[in-house]
Each structure stands twice: as C-alpha cells, then as structure tokens.
Amino acid sequence: MSRALIISVIALTLLGGVLSAKAQNPFIVKESPPKASAHPGVPHPFMDRIGDWQQQLNQKMAALTRQARERKSLRPLLSLIAIAFLYGVLHAAGPGHGKAVATSYLLSRGRKLRGAIFLGNSIAFFHGLSGVVLVLAVHFVLKRGVSGSLESVIRTTQLISYSLIVLLGAALLTKSLFTWRSQTGNEGSNQTHASDGKRSTSLAMALAVGVIPCPGVVLVMLFCLSLNAVGLGLVLAFFLILGMAMTVSAVGVAGLAAKNLAFGVLEHRHRLVTIVKCSIESAAALLVMVLGLLFLATTL
Amino acid sequence: MNSRVSGVLALVAFLLFVSADVSNSHPHVFIQNSLRVVFEQQGLVGVRVKWVFDEFFTSMIVDEFDKNHNRKLENPEIVNIEKSAFANLVKFNYFSFIKINGKAFTVEYVKDFSASLAGGNLTYNFVIPCHVKAINTVKEFIIAQYDPTYYTRVAFAKDRPVSLEGASAFEVRYRISKSMKEAYYYGQIHPVEVILKFKQRHE
Numbered sequence: 001m002s003r004a005l006i007i008s009v010i011a012l013t014l015l016g017g018v019l020s021a022k023a024q025n026p027f028i029v030k031e032s033p034p035k036a037s038a039h040p041g042v043p044h045p046f047m048d049r050i051g052d053w054q055q056q057l058n059q060k061m062a063a064l065t066r067q068a069r070e071r072k073s074l075r076p077l078l079s080l081i082a083i084a085f086l087y088g089v090l091h092a093a094g095p096g097h098g099k100a101v102a103t104s105y106l107l108s109r110g111r112k113l114r115g116a117i118f119l120g121n122s123i124a125f126f127h128g129l130s131g132v133v134l135v136l137a138v139h140f141v142l143k144r145g146v147s148g149s150l151e152s153v154i155r156t157t158q159l160i161s162y163s164l165i166v167l168l169g170a171a172l173l174t175k176s177l178f179t180w181r182s183q184t185g186n187e188g189s190n191q192t193h194a195s196d197g198k199r200s201t202s203l204a205m206a207l208a209v210g211v212i213p214c215p216g217v218v219l220v221m222l223f224c225l226s227l228n229a230v231g232l233g234l235v236l237a238f239f240l241i242l243g244m245a246m247t248v249s250a251v252g253v254a255g256l257a258a259k260n261l262a263f264g265v266l267e268h269r270h271r272l273v274t275i276v277k278c279s280i281e282s283a284a285a286l287l288v289m290v291l292g293l294l295f296l297a298t299t300l
Numbered sequence: 301m302n303s304r305v306s307g308v309l310a311l312v313a314f315l316l317f318v319s320a321d322v323s324n325s326h327p328h329v330f331i332q333n334s335l336r337v338v339f340e341q342q343g344l345v346g347v348r349v350k351w352v353f354d355e356f357f358t359s360m361i362v363d364e365f366d367k368n369h370n371r372k373l374e375n376p377e378i379v380n381i382e383k384s385a386f387a388n389l390v391k392f393n394y395f396s397f398i399k400i401n402g403k404a405f406t407v408e409y410v411k412d413f414s415a416s417l418a419g420g421n422l423t424y425n426f427v428i429p430c431h432v433k434a435i436n437t438v439k440e441f442i443i444a445q446y447d448p449t450y451y452t453r454v455a456f457a458k459d460r461p462v463s464l465e466g467a468s469a470f471e472v473r474y475r476i477s478k479s480m481k482e483a484y485y486y487g488q489i490h491p492v493e494v495i496l497k498f499k500q501r502h503e
Contacts, residue, residue, distance in 0.1 A: 025328070025329075025451060026388065026389060026391075026392050026447060026449060026451055026452065027329070027385045027386065027388060027389065027452075028384065028385055028388060047485075047488045047489050048489050048490070051327055051450075051453045051455075051489075052455070054327060054330075054453070055327075055330045055354075055453055055455060058330055058354050058356065059330075059354065059355075062354065062355035062356060066355075066420075139363075215328045216328060219328060219356035219357065219359075219360060220356060222356065222359045222360050222363055223355060223356045223359040225359075225363070226359040226362060226363060
C-alpha cells in the first residue's frame with residue numbers, strides 16, 4: 001500500500017515539475033504557448049482562492065509601498081513586511097520554485113528534517129537573491145529595461161540550472177545504487193545513511209535549483225525601483241524570500257514525513273524496510289535526473 | 301498512535317502542496333477586466349475590452365517602454381507596447397474565449413489597441429470584432445477571459461464588470477457565472493463567463 005502511495009506521490013511530483021517548467025510571460029515570450037486545456041484534470045479546490053488572495057495581497061503591497069515611500073513614514077512598513085512574507089508563502093505554494101526537485105532530492109537522501117529545512121531555505125534564498133541581483137545589475141549596470149532582458153536571463157539560467165540538476169541526479173543515483181548493494185547485502189542492518197547531512201551537496205542542489213531568478217522578487221524590486229526606493233525593495237525582497245523559504249521547507253519536511261511514515265508502518269520488518277528504502281531512494285534520485293532532463297527538453 | 305496521526309496529516313499536507321505544484325498557481329501578472337458588449341443595427345458587433353494591470357507589472361512595462369519617463373504613454377510608446385507586450389497574445393487568443401450558440405469562435409484578431417497609465421495602473425483597451433446578427437429567437441453569446449497558462453490571473457473588476465452599448469433595439473439579458481463545464485490550466489480552475497442572451501425586440 002505504501003508503495004502505491006509513494007508511486008502516486010512521485011507521479012504527481014513529476015507532473016508538477018514538468019508543467020511548472022513552462023511558466024513564461026505570455027506578453028513577451030516569442031515562442032508558442034504550451035498546448036493547454038487538452039489535459040484532463042481535477043479542479044483544485046483552493047487554486048482559485050489562492051489566486052484571489054494573491055491578487056489582494058498584491059494590491060495591498062503596492063498601495064502600502066507607495067504610502068511608505070510618499071509619507072516617508074515607517075508605519076506602513078510593519079504591515080508591509082507581514083504582507084510580503086505572506087505573499088512569499090503563497091507565491092511559493094505555486095508550482096516551480098524547485099519544490100518538485102527538492103522533494104525528490106530529499107526522498108533520495110536520509111531522513112533528517114533539519115536537512116529538509118536547510119535545503120528549502122537555501123533554495124528560496126538563491127531563487128530570490130538571483131532575482132534581486134538580476135534587477136540591480138540590469139538597472140544600474142546595463143541601464144536597460146528589465147523586461148526584455150528578464151526573459152533571456154531566465155532562459156540562460158534555466159539551461160544552467162537544469163543541466164546541473166541532471167548531473168546531480170546522476171550522481172545521487174550512482175551513490176544510491178552503491179548503497180543499495182552494500183545495504184541489501186548486509187541484511188537488517190539499522191545503520192543510518194552516510195549520505196545524511198552532507199551540507200555541500202544540499203547547497204549545490206539549492207544553487208542548481210535556485211539560480212533561476214524568481215519573477216515575483218523581480219517584479220517587487222522593479223516596482224520599488226520605479227518609486228526610487230531601492231532599500232525598501234531589498235527589505236520586501238528579503239521577507240518575500242523568507243515566506244517562500246517557509247513553503248519550500250514545509251513541502252520538503254512533509255515529503256520526508258511521508259517517507260518516514262511509510263517506514264513507520266513497516267517498522268518491524270527490517271529486510272523489507274531496507275529494500276523499500278533503497279528502492280525509494282534510487283527512484284527518487286532517478287526522478288531528480290529525469291526532472292532535470294524534462295526541464296531541459298521543454299527549454300531547448 | 302499520535303505520531304501516526306501527525307504522519308497522516310503531514311502526508312495530506314504534502315499531497316496538497318504537490319498537487320498545488322501541478323497548477324501554475326503563482327500568477328505573476330494580475331488583470332482586472334471589464335467588458336463592454338457593443339450592438340449596432342444588425343445585432344452584436346463586438347466586445348470592447350478593458351484590462352487594468354497590477355502596479356508591479358505596470359512598473360515593469362513603464363520601466364521598459366516609457367522612454368521619456370514622464371509617466372504618460374505617448375503614441376510611439378503605445379505602438380511599441382502593442383508590438384512588444386501585446387501582439388504576442390495572439391497565440392493565446394488574447395485570453396478571450398467566445399462561444400456563439402454553443403459553437404466556439406476563435407479570437408484571432410483584435411483592433412483599436414491603446415494603452416494608458418490611469419491612476420498608477422497600466423490599462424490596455426482593445427476591441428474584439430465579432431458579428432452576431434440578432435433575430436426573432438434568442439441567440440446565446442458567451443465570453444470568458446483567462447490565461448490558459450495562468451501566468452496571468454484575469455478577474456472581473458468589482459465595479460461594472462460588464463456593460464452594454466447600443467443595445468436598446470434588442471432584448472438583452474446577461475449573467476456572470478463560473479462555468480463548471482469548462483476548466484483551464486490542467487483542469488484546475490473554472491473560468492468565469494459572461495453568458496449573454498439577446499434577440500430582436502418586438503415592435
């Protein structure tokens with residue numbers, strides 16, 4: 001049963017990843033749009049409402065930023081910070097933002113929640129930072145309009161990001177296959193994975209996923225630049241990123257919890273646990289690689 | 301037992317997030333649309349569309365296209381906007397989906413594009429030409445506006461989302477409702493439609 005569950009989780013994750021790779025600005029991007037609407041699907045109960053909330057928060061954020069700027073007062077700043085944070089949480093609840101890859105990655109690794117939180121935060125951080133750097137660089141260094149450059153930069157970073165994801169996936173898969181051999185040979189051993197807690201691999205993963213600039217952060221930065229309020233933009237971007245970090249981490253933690261739950265059910269059957277664990281980890285590593293390849297295919 | 305319950309909860313939360321992952325829930329651009337359905341002697345001739353954008357997208361367009369930075373859009377700037385930040389929407393049917401008596405009418409052409417910066421928000425105006433002759437029996441005209449990729453969220457303006465022009469010679473009735481039959485973005489969101497019924501008024 002748990003296996004069916006894991007498979008469906010992975011299938012859903014895969015689908016999410018593929019679809020999210022196609023999000024591009026329809027006003028500007030010259031390529032043809034993805035063929036939509038032919039896909040069957042289940043209406044998502046919250047999707048419309050989340051969109052509505054985002055629209056309201058978006059308006060509120062714009063109005064408050066304007067106020068903070070015009071009155072030079074710090075009063076609106078507190079609510080502004082809260083709104084930016086909330087907007088970040090909702091924003092990252094959408095597709096993309098590396099959740100699919102991050103979850104697969106976490107499933108392919110150990111069972112530590114700390115690792116999930118670290119990865120989620122790092123992804124959100126790089127994703128947002130990349131947006132901030134992009135806007136500042138294009139605006140102050142190149143002194144050009146951002147919207148045109150944005151699309152090409154996103155494309156380039158996508159290519160880099162997806163290639164890195166494929167490589168990392170391949171590395172994880174190789175590693176997991178080695179673990180598979182040593183673990184199944186060593187029946188019932190309860191040793192924890194050596195792969196647990198390797199911060200550098202997590203950082204590499206976060207960088208690979210997060211190098212694509214976050215369009216939400218880009219838009220907020222641009223808006224603040226148009227009001228001549230760079231500092232305010234940086235503050236807002238920071239809290240947006242913090243909000244996104246929350247969501248991405250939560251997804252990672254939930255994914256890990258699901259994995260741990262599956263093992264909890266099988267607690268007393270060590271051999272089965274080992275086999276299932278190894279299969280999940282290999283499958284998840286393979287998934288990281290496949291996701292990277294699929295992203296690449298949709299971008300090229 | 302407790303840990304199992306929390307495990308199940310975590311799993312549910314995870315599934316929700318993952319399925320949220322499927323849809324492009326992060327709209328980056330927000331449009332408040334209002335539609336003015338235009339009639340002439342023969343019947344319905346088209347729809348005047350007004351899109352008011354959020355301030356963030358507005359600042360992106362201003363940053364790129366308001367070349368003289370006077371926070372006003374002059375003609376050459378508008379021509380540029382049309383070319384670089386509107387014309388591409390033809391591939392998306394200008395986010396406009398029309399059905400006449402149940403049959404789809406594909407929007408491939410719009411006219412009279414203009415852009416302005418009223419009250420801090422970028423506004424697009426354009427007309428979708430679509431001729432439907434009024435007769436003695438009721439005809440049904442349905443229009444929904446949405447971005448199939450959900451990069452943009454299009455939602456009806458709170459204030460006068462739909463209005464009529466030159467309709468006095470006809471019996472026209474309309475309502476705005478969510479279509480439960482249709483769904484976009486991988487079947488996750490139901491579009492909101494204007495369902496308009498009209499016929500020749502009896503003398």
